[in-house]
Amino acid sequence: METTAAKTIRRFALPRLAAAALVTVTAVSISPAPARADTWPAKPVTLIVPYAAGGTVDKVARQIQEGLRKRLAQPVMIDNRAGAGGTIGTAQIARSAADGYTIGMVFDGFATESHIYPKLPYASQKDLTGVSYMVRSPMVLVVPASSPYKTLQDYVAAAKKPDAVSYASVGAGSSNQLVAELFHEAAGTSGTHTPYKGGGPAINDLLGGHVDSMIASLPLVMPYVRAGKLRALAVTAGQRDARLPGVPAVAESYKGFEAYSWVAMIAPAGTPPNVIGRLAAEVNATLRDPAIGKVLSDGGFDVIAGDSAQANKLIREESVRWGRLIKSRHIVIE
Incomplete structure (x- = not known):
């Protein structure tokens, strides 16, 4: 038989347990959920170009801006952050939230900057990830x-x-x-x-x-x-x-010689894979648009439209290739 003391404990404890359970459920329900491909993007996307307006990377960015806006159904705002060989703008990308709303575009120097600048404020291949291997051009x-x-x-x-x-x-x-x-x-x-x-x-x-x-x-x-x-x-x-x-x-004249300048899209490391996949798909579909492809080709670019894996492979291989040359030829900041 339940004692008076037990009844008292039950009367006060149960409401508190129920309240605690409600708080737990509420906390879970309002905690930030990972970005999903079917809900991203829900607001404008900022595309950081770490170089001056009118340069090679900026030209490619301007070509895809409108097509990407249509495909994402959100404004795509280009933010030129030039300086220090592109490292100032790239650092801004690396510091941004990994939610797909701040992304960037870089060119070939991105793969070699860690060999040139000894004190970068970010680790190129650790703090950033490739989204798309976009275009390349012969030199x-x-x-x-x-x-x-x-x-x-x-x-x-x-x-x-x-x-x-x-x-x-x-x-x-x-x-x-x-x-x-x-x-x-x-x-x-x-x-x-x-x-x-x-x-x-x-x-x-x-x-x-x-x-x-x-x-x-x-x-x-x-x-x-x-x-x-x-x-x-x-x-x-x-x-x-x-x-x-x-x-x-x-x-x-020199068998096997081959080198290109290239442009890739990157994002902060940790950006959800489904968002990276959606972004790569829309960027590459834009690049494959015949009208955009013709403008790029006429301008000297070859459309690659590679995915995230291809972009990261390119960056890794270029870093190894040119890192060897930088070391053997004693290339330093002058």
Whole structure:
């Protein structure tokens, strides 16, 4: 038989237990749920471009912006955060919430920056993850139209002598410098590196004859080649490019030589896989739109539209490949 004391305990304890249970259920029901592909995005998406407006990556971002907005049914806002070789904007991406609402676009330098900058505020392959391997472009060895070097063989013959030729780049550790050094390694030649703060100043000095050569992305130099202001000596793709008919591939003289400039989309590490998958699908569908693909191709880009796994594989392999060159050629920030 229940005692008076037991009845008292039951009368006061049960309501408290019920209340505690209600609090527990409520807490579970209102706790943040992981982002889901069928509910994301529920608000605008910010696309950080860690480089100046008008540059290569920004051009690709502007091409996909409207198509991506339509596919996501949310505004896609481009935020240019230039500086320090792209590391300032990339750090902002790495610090952002891993919810799919802040993403970014980078180019080839992203894979090598950890070898160049010893004190990055983030770990490239730990704090960030690939979303899409978007586009790539061959690079082109160009000289001024007034240059005495008419062919690749002319250039190589001159570069056999130390300090006889100079080459421009957009900065230490840039793909311009790395591919130029890879070329000189393959050819057994050398060149004096002349870094600039951007493609514009580098091209201006090249056009003015203040520097002998440059290996730059096809989108950057194609207008000048077609206008007769620069002479293309070779392309770095594995074979000739139809957009520059008559220009040989470096691989024709140095077997196996192949290098590209590329653009990829990234997101903070920890972004839910289903959101990464949805984002990659919509980005790649936008890139495959015939009208957008034609604009990109005409501009010197090749659409890849690779998924997250392909983007991460590219970044890993490029880091290993160029890390070796950076070490062997003693490439440092100047």
